[in-house]
Amino acid sequence: MSNVLAFVLAGGRVDELLCLTERRPKSALPIFGIYRIIDCVLSNLMHAGIEHVGVLSQYRPSALVRHIGTGEHWDFIGRKRGIRILPPYRGFKASDWYKGTADAVYQNCAYIEEFNPRSVLIASADHVYRMDYRPFVQHHIETDADVTVCFTRTRKRSSRFGYGIIDRTGHLKKYVEKPETPPSTWASMTLYLFKTDVLIDALENNAHETSHEFGRDVLPALMNKHRIRAYRFSGYWAYARTIDSYYATNMDVLHSKVDLSKWQVRTNLVERCAHSERMPASINGDVVNSVISDGCTVNGTVRNSILSPGVIIENGAQVTDSIIYHDAHVGRKTHLKKTICDKDTTIGENCAIGVSGEETPSREYPELLHSGITLIGKKCTIPPGTTIGANTAIYSASEIGMRTIEPGSTLR
């Protein structure tokens, strides 16, 4: 795959995930215990043998920069292989933040020219899926398409996606971004292959416009003049645009929808182990239908939950339907339900988190936090005996002064 250069769009700021993306881009969110979301696309690229990858990041990239490191964990290291983080930069003429996904690639045209590939693959870092890109690339080349857009069939027609109308021969007849009523069930995976010169022309034309997004602007502008083909993907594909979808995607690993042993995802295993080496998980409690990572100590009860490395669940604690990030500590006899605890949180003894009030949506974010999930931000310390109602978001380093936090609260 030396003739394909890949860009990974990892930069966008998304406020929909509240405190979870307070300090990290969505693509850096932990998933399935030890991975970050971006690992899925990086592993897909690695397995396809793509040799050069540019990661476009803008919003708080430090977690990503550290995570990707030299790229060695995905074999993107060597004389002919490489991965580069491409942050916004200032130059002679252009000196600006990325104004959109297309602008981010446009500002890095020099990176494309450096390699002069036949095709450019553009993928989002925010999606959770295992796909063999090789047939996709092959299809693109065999059909001599100018652009090939990847689509997946959606069960629920949501206005969050771009939708395509595909004709019988596989041509993309029409594309609409985030329509009120989707015209088909084929949703764009924001995964594109471009002929290099077509891409560069399209980006140059788009640069004069006021909006710079691939789905909204670049694709529709190309529709009439170019051969745009659709490629249908039928495997598991999920995303983490909202708290609900992020939560559901994680839980899919507990319901046999995601078989990680087949996905062969790679991650940076060294990153969080640098401070403390992780032993195998030490388990001496009731653990049912859960993922338990290295370095965990479980003496309490864990059900339908996902534990990242280094989590400690004390005696008598009950953790249900929850996602607990690295090195969180859950004290004795504390109950956690449908709670996402960020890294290095400490929940004292005898707390009840997310156990009551699931019917009460968040007062500040009723659209985003209403299905009974409770969020505890990074490094928060919850004092012993605290009750926190469901649909509550506690931002990192909040001071918890009261014993009872009503459902639907937001603390900063």
Add this chain to the structure above:
Amino acid sequence: MKKEIIAMLLAGGAGSRLNILARHRAKPAIPFGGIYRIIDFTMSNIANSSIDVVGVLTQYKPLSLMEHIDNGKPWDMFGRTRLVEILPPKTGEASSDWYKGTSDAVYQNVAFINDFSPELVLVVSGDHIYHMNYAELIAYHRKKRADATVCLIPVPLRDAHNFGIAETARTGRIRTWIEKPQKPPSNLASMGIYVFTTNVLMKALVTTARTSGVDFAKNVIPQLLKEHRVYGYEFNDYWRDVGTIDAYWNANMDLLARDPEPKIANWRIKTNLHVKGEIGDRPSAYLGRSARVRNSLISRGCVIEGTVSHSVLSPGVRVEKNATVSDSIIFHDAVISSGASVDTVIIDKSVTIETSARLGHGTMKINRRYPQHLSTGITVVGKKARIAAKITVGKNCIIQPEAYVKRNCTSGSTK
């Protein structure tokens, strides 16, 4: 490149008393505690003591060891001034031979030592489970203005005849030194860890070689005692020579004690997380709806649907529904099929226990072929062996690597 101190790590041991566990790998490369290998303890001790040049002396089946050490990166011994070098036996102009013993191995690599012109040389073995800050040992060596310092650990007097025993003066200076004495003069046993002042070591190695000596404990130390300042450094913490199946099993089980030893987490024991041939990284362990796990260590990639108690599981082990595993050590990617029962067994990598097979069940009879190796009830199953459905394998049994066992094995048998 000049270094104050370098380490020579003796990793050539065949570990024959570990029987089939050491069949395909050197003893230091045997898995321990789920994700580690025995050598990780010494490598991590060296790294945590800020020693950053290590020569690893290999001889017996070094492949898995070399892969594991890789470029030294897991222990941060990677860079322009930090390195691990594998030192296998080699042919040359003058000498061309296998390593004949511990001191001979170092003697054949004096050129490696000279490359760094170190003031001191630390000689350690890769066979032991312990944590030690060698910086304290080195400070002691300097304070005593010693030429050589030997680490000593108190052992029960009744076991002393198995060790090299030192008798020390109140100052710490070693007065007498006897290998495996009939009547031990003290209970201070050598741990096989030495610090030498380099020029003293160099001279001693030459003299020892001239008199056909090949071993530090048997030849070098007794010779140094005559003319040099040799001190004993007493160590009073957890230390295990896991040279027998019993000792190996016990040291693994020590990890499961209420107050676990070795304290791996506190000691910052590092291992090589990247395994050649693994395409993806192993996901975290998954415990299913019918899993029941008590007092056990479960590594990444394990899928547990059955019952596991008081056991240590390496990465990728599968325990299916209604299978039970107790008091056992299971290496990577073994499969315990549904209804099978495994009690007090060490199972090597990629073993398959088929449905309803029973291992470790039967009367207590010592192993007939290897009575010295297996007498306390532990059964050992070799790499890639397969135990057919409904077969019973007794206690103290040895199942050879890659064997396919289709008949019952009574206690004490070897298949």
